[in-house]
Amino acid sequence: MIIFLKNNCENNELEKLKNTIKSMNLKFKLYNHGERNIIELIGEDRYFSKERFETFTCVEKVVKILKPYYLVSKEYKNETIIKFNDFEIKNNNFTIIAGPCSIEDRDMTFEIAHFLKENGIKIMRGGAFKPRTSPYSFQGNGMKALEYLKEASEKYNLLTVSEAVGIDVLKEIKNYVDIVQVGSRNSQNFELLKNLGSINKPVLLKRGFMNTIEEFLQSAEYIALRGNKNIILCERGIRTFENQTRNTLDISAFPLIKLNSNLPIISDPSHAAGRRDIIPTLAKASMASGANGIIVEIHPNPEKALSDGKQSLNFKEFQSMVKELINLSSALNIKIN
Amino acid sequence: MIIFLKNNCENNELEKLKNTIKSMNLKFKLYNHGERNIIELIGEDRYFSKERFETFTCVEKVVKILKPYYLVSKEYKNETIIKFNDFEIKNNNFTIIAGPCSIEDRDMTFEIAHFLKENGIKIMRGGAFKPRTSPYSFQGNGMKALEYLKEASEKYNLLTVSEAVGIDVLKEIKNYVDIVQVGSRNSQNFELLKNLGSINKPVLLKRGFMNTIEEFLQSAEYIALRGNKNIILCERGIRTFENQTRNTLDISAFPLIKLNSNLPIISDPSHAAGRRDIIPTLAKASMASGANGIIVEIHPNPEKALSDGKQSLNFKEFQSMVKELINLSSALNIKIN
Amino acid sequence: MIIFLKNNCENNELEKLKNTIKSMNLKFKLYNHGERNIIELIGEDRYFSKERFETFTCVEKVVKILKPYYLVSKEYKNETIIKFNDFEIKNNNFTIIAGPCSIEDRDMTFEIAHFLKENGIKIMRGGAFKPRTSPYSFQGNGMKALEYLKEASEKYNLLTVSEAVGIDVLKEIKNYVDIVQVGSRNSQNFELLKNLGSINKPVLLKRGFMNTIEEFLQSAEYIALRGNKNIILCERGIRTFENQTRNTLDISAFPLIKLNSNLPIISDPSHAAGRRDIIPTLAKASMASGANGIIVEIHPNPEKALSDGKQSLNFKEFQSMVKELINLSSALNIKIN
Amino acid sequence: MIIFLKNNCENNELEKLKNTIKSMNLKFKLYNHGERNIIELIGEDRYFSKERFETFTCVEKVVKILKPYYLVSKEYKNETIIKFNDFEIKNNNFTIIAGPCSIEDRDMTFEIAHFLKENGIKIMRGGAFKPRTSPYSFQGNGMKALEYLKEASEKYNLLTVSEAVGIDVLKEIKNYVDIVQVGSRNSQNFELLKNLGSINKPVLLKRGFMNTIEEFLQSAEYIALRGNKNIILCERGIRTFENQTRNTLDISAFPLIKLNSNLPIISDPSHAAGRRDIIPTLAKASMASGANGIIVEIHPNPEKALSDGKQSLNFKEFQSMVKELINLSSALNIKIN
The missing domain is CATH 3.30.70.1140 (Phospho-2-dehydro-3-deoxyheptonate aldolase; domain 1)
Structure with missing residues (x-):
């Protein structure tokens, strides 16, 4: 200094x-x-x-000359690889995570799980507890949703990710899913981050929509400092004055995180765009920028979705996007998970 | 619709x-x-x-024609008055809340409480659990700090406010202070907001530095919907591209909240400015804009403060600001609390 | 309405x-x-x-139901193709424009022109009149620079683009270059836009760093309305709170412009990033997002550049980027110009 | 450095x-x-x-240790006073400038001039050439408007201010008005700024809605460097994510400019708010923050205004605001001009 x-x-x-x-x-x-x-x-x-x-x-x-984080930096370690039995989230791999914004009922959960399995997808997302701006919006199906998700993922041999909106939910959710997600609005909920530091599951940490990259990495450092270094970062758009998208996907975050941090980073084009029509394009741009994967919202019938229908792909749109990503991956020497 | x-x-x-x-x-x-x-x-x-x-x-x-909140709106009620024994937070009153960013030790707590009492201030702020961007920054003195605050406030007959950084802290803090604060980074921590809905103490809700006024009022609606309508809003600056201040105080928030909501709103010029030199000016502007009070950070010796020293007024600066505010209040027909 | x-x-x-x-x-x-x-x-x-x-x-x-622009919209026309003798700026083509931030002297101009020719690049950029935030910064070499640029481009059979910082400059510059550029700070200089509407050269219109996509298209409409429909849009980053990049490249602008406008749009990763290290990555992301090309700053010796050296690629870095772009283009069925 | x-x-x-x-x-x-x-x-x-x-x-x-401007800084000079025959724009004075967004016809111009005279206002604003986002919006009445403005101001002995949207307009306008305005979108139109440096009329320079305070002062430096040091700065709101106001009035700009610059600064609550209802409140806040005046839009019949009617005060609202400002000024030891 x-x-x-x-x-x-x-x-x-x-x-x-x-x-x-x-x-x-x-x-x-x-x-x-x-x-x-x-x-x-x-x-x-x-x-x-x-x-x-x-x-x-x-x-x-x-x-100050030194960076305000260390355990998640390149100086501590070159690369953190998140390992599961059959695959790894890491550089030169591209992991596709998909599923509904919220688990609405048992049938749709199995329908989506089946679809994912058939299309070679290995991680299913599904919201059980939903953080909503309005107290009057649908808040998710809670524990029942977690049970459906667990049941469906076991039947179809999928890994799962769902969001812990607070410490109480975390206590339950860590027994049901393989990856625990932290949402954008909780990205600086330091009490939650501290608690995530002592679980033995990987954490999917979303960037706060109003946080700098440096603040984002400090939030990850909170988790790592308590002992859990299995962290997957997720860029999901930042708040700007542009209003044709819900948020502005900060495409530069991918190469910048790669320069500074040992953690993998994936992209969430659904929440960045907030509109279905440009999601496949943002997914391709993310892959070309070095993202290690994407997490996207899909729904068998977006028009009937209880939440985020506007930004959910239907099955056909999703398949078409995956095809484009496969095509792109070969030019970039990336293996699709 | x-x-x-x-x-x-x-x-x-x-x-x-x-x-x-x-x-x-x-x-x-x-x-x-x-x-x-x-x-x-x-x-x-x-x-x-x-x-x-x-x-x-x-x-x-x-x-949509209708607003997404109701209990905190002017349509539900014209004005919510926060009452304590000897005074009220309400329109045409201006309440000054002051104290250290964090309760550093017993001596400074009593020194500040004594100073506030002598200067006619009735509410003391003091951080016990501090939400910090970096896990390596000072995180507050916790329960010990709450005890010092309680002890000092009882001796000098002051009301107190301190921040609940999470649900666990809330359970304790509500027994120690008169007003429970929600910080800017927790302004959309909906689990915390829901829990605040069932306590019987007023809540001081800070605007998220990334939230619109409409989102801010929806956060308040979360608390009100669970039964606690004693909410004091607090504008503390929003994140913009300007970098000479830590945040940009949104002065328009005061008249806009007054047009739309029944809740009182105060100003936090310390966190908005992030620098000592313009705090008194922002305090005067807030009063002229219809704010119902201010919450400011003071320290007997800002240069030695463990946190936020840069934006803390010393005793002399605080007294000089209060004098200016008193002067201004008479022209505006406002009573200073 | x-x-x-x-x-x-x-x-x-x-x-x-x-x-x-x-x-x-x-x-x-x-x-x-x-x-x-x-x-x-x-x-x-x-x-x-x-x-x-x-x-x-x-x-x-x-x-309002209708959009506030028409001549540049998809409703007026499906696609505007910018034609030169030997190639076209249009969909499924990717045009690379490169050159120095500013034309510093005769030698470097010829050195760069020669390099571009050898590497198959067909359009050279070069600043003559530079809009600089500080009146004390280097303001460009003016008319002399235009002469060097013209001379070098004729020798190497290159097309050229340079910026008109005002109406006086426009009167001269249109006789020297093939494409007239409007800079980001002039993107809502409506008097300049009106004058560009009556020249018979294509205009490269940069997005204002604080303009929405809708405002950007209205600026283009100003030009089109006076009769000049040969407009190339350029996304070059918007101002946000993130400070590790000079601006935030709005990658969503490419698909959104393609949905709404008949104009081609290219990317300026140099000004978006403001730093050399992530420019090739942003160039690839732009191609994957549907951009019709890029404009990049190069310099034989960035460390000696009189302006923008920090964000200029050297020759080797440029060649390596082009190689990566060629590789990517085949997977996307895009022809590199 | x-x-x-x-x-x-x-x-x-x-x-x-x-x-x-x-x-x-x-x-x-x-x-x-x-x-x-x-x-x-x-x-x-x-x-x-x-x-x-x-x-x-x-x-x-x-x-860098040194600031990137000098002639407009406190180090060069403590205070620049803008003098006219009968009054001065300077510290401890508060100058009210008012008039229509645009000069619509001869009658309304005289009606407003008469109203201003009767109410003790000494400077009239009036748009002749209007910079509009859309080429289809009303662009002002041009030279005819300038003539009406000159005629009316001479009859009622008022000073005048109108905007130069470009160099061509500047050549004319400087013969018609007492103060030449630079609009927010031209705040970094450096060619225009250079030309303003050699006129012998004061310049009213608006802050770009996308510019930092430091950039704003560098724009002023452009004018001062060419010899014209009679510059009045004007804060008119910056672009943020908040959408209930057209822009966010940066109230901190007033004390910060006062700390760093010798120039007077006034406030434009009309363009900041973009809505009539909170303009008087923002005017009071500006005075309390040390602004040296305001410039506001008024119209005899805002509902019929050809532009900006939504943010124009009617005569009664204006008078009521002035009354409030007079009341406030005594408490602040400010003289209203």
Whole structure:
């Protein structure tokens, strides 16, 4: 950390700053630049806040060199591979996760599971507890939905993912699914993140729609720090002024995460677009950008969906998209899971 | 709700749509506008999602007339007054809440409580559990902090507010403080909101820095729907591209909330600005805009604060701001609490 | 246009509204919906402003059905093809435009032109007049740069594109280049757009970094309306809160423009990213999303560039990117220009 | 400027960097920080771009200490006062500018001028050339409007302000009005700004709705650098995700500009709000925040306005707002102009 002092900072002010640094057990060097001084903190200052020093009246600016995360960074490890029996979520693989926004009833759950199996898809998503902006919107079928999902996935030998909207739900859900999802609105629910750090299932962590990539990686660090390093990141669009899409898919997040983090990252084109017609295009763009997979909403009859019907593909649209992705994957030397 | 159909929508498509509406027990009227048809849903459709109909291929657009909240709206009630023994948070009153970002130790807690009492302030804020972006930042002193806060507030006869970062914390905190705060990152933590609906303490609900005013009011509706209508809204800045402030205080939120909601709304200039120098100005602007109060961070020695020192006023700065606010209040016919 | 009236709108208010509509020579129908009335305007109301009616106190909301542009829409024409002697910018083609941010001197201009020719690139970009945020930044070499560009392009038989920063520059530049560019900060400089409507060269119109897709198409409509329908749109990133990239490439813009407009659209990954390392990835994502080409900044020695060096590819990086694009194009049935 | 090098930067890379610095006639000091080196550039580097150095592969980060503007800064001068015969735009004064969005006809122009005179307002705004998002919207009455404005203002002894949408219009308009306005969409039209630098009338420069405060001040610097230092800044709202207002008034801009710039700044609550009902509240908030005035749209009959009727106050609303402002001004020791 480098502390830039203002011109002509008075001696007693400088002494106060030095004493504070000493009281934190940090070493430092003072560089004299004419009227201006610069202080470099020496040692492990990764976890010290810039703001701690910016409050001193004689401090102009503080610059951190180190990144505010470590366990999820490339410096800690080159790549985290999420392993299941028959396949892996990792670089040069592209994993397709699909299923309904919410598990509406037993029949549709089995219908979708059967469809996925027939089409070679290995992970099924299905919402049981739904976080909804309005208290009057459909909130999901809860435990009953989890049971349907478990039953159907066992019959068709599928892995499953569903969202834990809070700690109470987490306690239950981790016994029913193979991957626990954290939704966009909970991406900075730090209490939930801490609890996810001690489960022994992979976590699918969605980016908050108003979080920077750096904040996103710090949320992942919360989980990793408690011991669970099996984290799959998911870019699902950020809030911008553009209103023809529900959110703006931040396509740059894929290469940037790959440069900085050891974690796999997948794309959620359904929530980014919020409209069915451009989902296949966004899926292809995600693959071309280095995403390790996608999670998409499908429904046998989107017009009758209880939630998110507008952004769910029907079976035919989904098959057509998969075909396009397979075609693309060969040009990119990617294996589709 | 009004459903605009596309030109030349085919008959079987139209029949499917009609049947869906009927299956929802809604009545409707079909208006023939040349090539285009328009359907009006009749009855209480406030809680039906537009998206339910937007998925039909022959639907062009759906428009809702009613607002997606009710209990917190002006239509339900003109004004919600939050009453304590000796004063009320309400229109034409301006309540000043102040205290440290986090309760660092017993001494500073009493020092601040004593200062507030001497300056006529009646509500003390103090963080015990801190939601921090980085897992390596100071996370607050927890239960010990709540005990100091309770002890100090009893000695100086102050009301208190502190944040519940999750359901577990809520169970404890509601026994220690007079007002339970929901932070910006938890503003759409719906599980937490539901639990706040059944406590018998007022809730101070901060606007998510990524939420529209309409989403903000829906979060409040979550709490009200479970029975707790004692909600104080708090505007604390939204995320924008401007980078000289931590967030952009949305000054328009005050008059807009007053037009649409029965709830009081206060301002948090500390988190909006993220810098000490413009806090008093933002406080005055908030008062001039109809805010019912402010919540500000103060510290006896901001340079030594363990968190948010950069945006904490020292005692002298706080007194000077209060003086300016008193001066302004007389011109606006507002009583300072 | 549909005008929704408020409940119990009084008769004299309704009469005022009706008279206004009549005075605009529009016909209308009044639909009685119980307490609420709805008025449909009949005829060509595409170019009437909603706000014209929203000011009436008894109007709740006004909805337009028609889009605010026409000549650049799919309804006017299915596809606009930009033709040059030896190739076309159109669907299923992918045109690569490359060159320096600014034409620094004669030697580098010829060096780059030679490099492009050798690598099969047919359009060279080169800045002569540079719009810079700071008046103290390098503003380009002006007319001399245009001369170098013309000379080099003639020698190597390349087409050229350069930016018109204003009407004065436009008068000159149209005699020197084959395509006239409008920069992002001028995307709503309507006086400039009007003047571009009467030149007989294609226009490369960049999206304003703070403009919606609908505003972008209206800017194009300004040009088309004056008679010049040879417009190439260019998505170059929008301003968001994410700060690891200069702007956020709005990848959804490609499929959305293709759905709504007859114009070709290319991608500018250099300005979107603002950093060299992810440009090739964004180029591939753009191709996979249906973009009709890219415009990229290259420099023989980016470290010595007078502007935008940070986001310029060197020759080797450029060649490697082109190779990847060629590889990808076969899987997508796209022909690289 | 401080250049942070990466760890273990190789010697030949370091030599390249040093030579570049020398070739720019800058002096520097190299500080050895263990594995990492830091270079400080010495001398007047205010106008050198950071990016010039960020392109070197061994450079980690570059930090500028100096601000990228000077003539409009507090360091150049403490306060710029805009003087007219009978009053001044300056601190502790609050200037009210009002008038129609566009000059529709001769009668309304005289009606408004008369109204302003009677109410003690000294500056009249009136649009003649209107920048509109859609080419089909009303574009203003042009020269005829300027003539009406001049005639009316002379009769009633008012100062006037109108917008120059481009260089051609500027040539005319500067002969008709007392203050030349630059609109939000032209705030980075650098060719126009350069031309404004050589006129001898004050310029009212609106902040681009997509510009940071620092960019805004650099736009002002463009004008000042060519010799015209009579600039009035105007905050008119920035684009955010909130959709109940047309833009979000950035109330923090007033104190921040006052801290950093010598220029006066006024507020445009009409364009920020885009709706009539909250304009008076935003005007009061602006005054409380240190704004030096407001510019508001009024219309004798907003329901009939050809443009912006939705955000224009009628005469009665305007008078009521002025009364509130007068009331507030006494508490703030501000003189209303």
